[in-house]
Amino acid sequence: MLTTEENELICRVGPGTPMGDVMRRYWHPLIISDELPEPDCAPIRARLLGEQLVAFRDTNGDVGIVADSCPHRGASMFFGINQECGLMCIYHGWKFDVNGNCVDMPSDIPGSNFIDKVHITAYPTVESAGVIWVYMGPKEHQPPPPNYIFNNLPADHVIAFRVPIYCNYLQSMEGNIDSTHLGTLHVYHQDKVPVDLDSDKPGYPSAKFSLYTRAKYRYARVDVQDTDYGFRLIAERPTDQGNKHIRTNCLVLPYTAFIASQRSGSGGVLIQVPIDDETNQRVGIRYNVKEPFTAAERRSTIEQGALMDPVDPKKRMKRIDNDYMLDRWAQKNTVLAGIWPIPEQDYALIETMGAIYDRSKEHLYGGDAAIIRCRQMLLSMVRDFQEGKPLPGLDPSVQTQKIRSEEIIIGPDDDAWLVGADAGENTVRGERLR
Numbered sequence: 368m369l370t371t372e373e374n375e376l377i378c379r380v381g382p383g384t385p386m387g388d389v390m391r392r393y394w395h396p397l398i399i400s401d402e403l404p405e406p407d408c409a410p411i412r413a414r415l416l417g418e419q420l421v422a423f424r425d426t427n428g429d430v431g432i433v434a435d436s437c438p439h440r441g442a443s444m445f446f447g448i449n450q451e452c453g454l455m456c457i458y459h460g461w462k463f464d465v466n467g468n469c470v471d472m473p474s475d476i477p478g479s480n481f482i483d484k485v486h487i488t489a490y491p492t493v494e495s496a497g498v499i500w501v502y503m504g505p506k507e508h509q510p511p512p513p514n515y516i517f518n519n520l521p522a523d524h525v526i527a528f529r530v531p532i533y534c535n536y537l538q539s540m541e542g543n544i545d546s547t548h549l550g551t552l553h554v555y556h557q558d559k560v561p562v563d564l565d566s567d568k569p570g571y572p573s574a575k576f577s578l579y580t581r582a583k584y585r586y587a588r589v590d591v592q593d594t595d596y597g598f599r600l601i602a603e604r605p606t607d608q609g610n611k612h613i614r615t616n617c618l619v620l621p622y623t624a625f626i627a628s629q630r631s632g633s634g635g636v637l638i639q640v641p642i643d644d645e646t647n648q649r650v651g652i653r654y655n656v657k658e659p660f661t662a663a664e665r666r667s668t669i670e671q672g673a674l675m676d677p678v679d680p681k682k683r684m685k686r687i688d689n690d691y692m693l694d695r696w697a698q699k700n701t702v703l704a705g706i707w708p709i710p711e712q713d714y715a716l717i718e719t720m721g722a723i724y725d726r727s728k729e730h731l732y733g734g735d736a737a738i739i740r741c742r743q744m745l746l747s748m749v750r751d752f753q754e755g756k757p758l759p760g761l762d763p764s765v766q767t768q769k770i771r772s773e774e775i776i777i778g779p780d781d782d783a784w785l786v787g788a789d790a791g792e793n794t795v796r797g798e799r800l801r
C-alpha cells in the first residue's frame with residue numbers, strides 16, 4: 368500500500384515531474400527499427416514521457432527523434448517531408464537534421480543568418496536489438512547505450528515488438544514481477560493434468576511440467592535479493608517429488624523485467640515504457656543465444672504479443688470497450704481467464720484497475736514481496752535523485768549483459784539463492800556471479 372502522494376510521485380512521468388526527471392536519465396526503447404524501414408521513408412508519430420515526438424530515418428540511415436512541434440510557429444512535423452538529410456516542415460519550409468540543427472530556411476530573407484539561431488528539440492538515438500532507443504535527459508549525463516545480452520546478439524537471434532497498453536506503466540511493470548498470478552490468471556484447465564513427471568528432478572523442467580506445477584501449486588514463496596540494477600526475485604513452488612520449482616526473474620530499474628524462461632540460453636524481456644501518465648507500451652524482446660529464430664517463430668511471437676485490431680491497427684483488438692472478448696464458457700471449461708492469448712489476460716486485468724491505479728486501498732500479502740520492494744526502490748530513486756545521489760544501473764561498471772532469468776528445479780536441500788538465482792544470472796547452474 369502507498370499513500371496517495373507516494374503513488375502520484377512514482378506514477379507521473381511528464382516533463383518537470385520528479386519521476387519524469389529520473390526516467391529521463393535512462394535510455395528508452397521507443398520504436399521498432401522496421402517501422403522506419405529505409406532512408407527517407409515516411410516519418411512516424413511517437414510519444415514518450417508525455418512528449419509528442421516525430422521519428423524519421425534520414426538519407427544516411429540515421430534516425431532522428433524530434434519534437435512534433437516546429438520551433439517556428441508550432442506546426443506538426445509529422446506532416447513534414449523527409450529528404451536530403453532532414454525533415455522539412457511543410458508550413459514555411461524550415462528543415463531540421465537528426466541533431467535538431469536547422470539546415471534550410473528558404474522562406475527567410477536572403478542574407479539573413481536567422482537559420483543559425485534555431486534548433487528543434489532532438490533526442491539522441493541508438494539502434495540495436497531491432498529497436499530504436501532514445502535518451503531524453505541532459506547531454507552531460509547521457510549513460511552508455513543499452514548493453515543487455517540481446518543488444519549483443521545477431522539480428523536473427525532477437526525478436527522485438529511493441530504494443531500499446533492503456534494504463535500507467537507501473538501497473539504493467541508490477542504484473543511482470545508478480546509470480547503468484549501465474550497459477551490463476553494464466554491457467555488453462557488442461558494444465559492441471561499431470562504431465563512429463565520425469566521432469567521432476569534437478570535441472571531444467573519441460574514447459575508442460577512447469578505449467579502443471581504452477582496450476583497445481585498455486586502459491587509461490589517469493590523472496591527478493593537487491594542488485595546494483597534493481598533486484599532478482601525467486602518464486603519457489605513445491606513439486607510432487609519434494610523438489611523445489613524455482614523461477615528467477617530480474618527487475619532492472621526503472622521498468623524492465625527479465626522473465627523466467629523455460630529453456631536455457633533463451634529468454635524473454637518485458638519493458639514497460641511510459642508513453643504518458645495513462646498509457647505505456649510493452650516492448651517485448653525474445654532472444655536465443657544458441658540459434659536464430661525461424662520465420663514461423665518470429666511471426667507467432669509478434670502476433671501473440673501484439674494482437675492488433677485489423678480495422679484500426681494502431682489499437683489492440685481486445686480492449687476494455689469490448690470486455691477483452693471475454694468468453695464465460697471458456698472460463699469454466701478451457702482457460703480460467705476466459706480471455707486469450709496470455710498477454711491479453713494481463714492487459715485486461717491491469718487496464719481495468721483504472722488509468723492510474725490508486726494504491727492506497729489495497730491489501731498486500733506475502734506473495735507481493737517483489738511488488739513491495741519495487742515500489743520502495745522507485746520511491747528511493749526519486750528521493751536519492753533529489754539529493755544528488757546516483758541512480759541504480761547507470762554506472763558503466765554494472766554488468767547488465769550478464770542479467771538472465773530462468774526456471775529450474777533444484778533438490779529439496781539446495782539453497783535457491785546459491786543454485787537458482789546464480790544459475791539465472793549466469794545460465795550455468797551453480798556458478799556464482801561474483
Ligand code: FES
Binds near residue numbers: 438440442461
Ligand atoms: S511553422 Fe514550421 S516552418 Fe513555419
Ligand SMILES: [Fe+2]
Binds near residue numbers: 542548713
Ligand atoms: Fe501475467
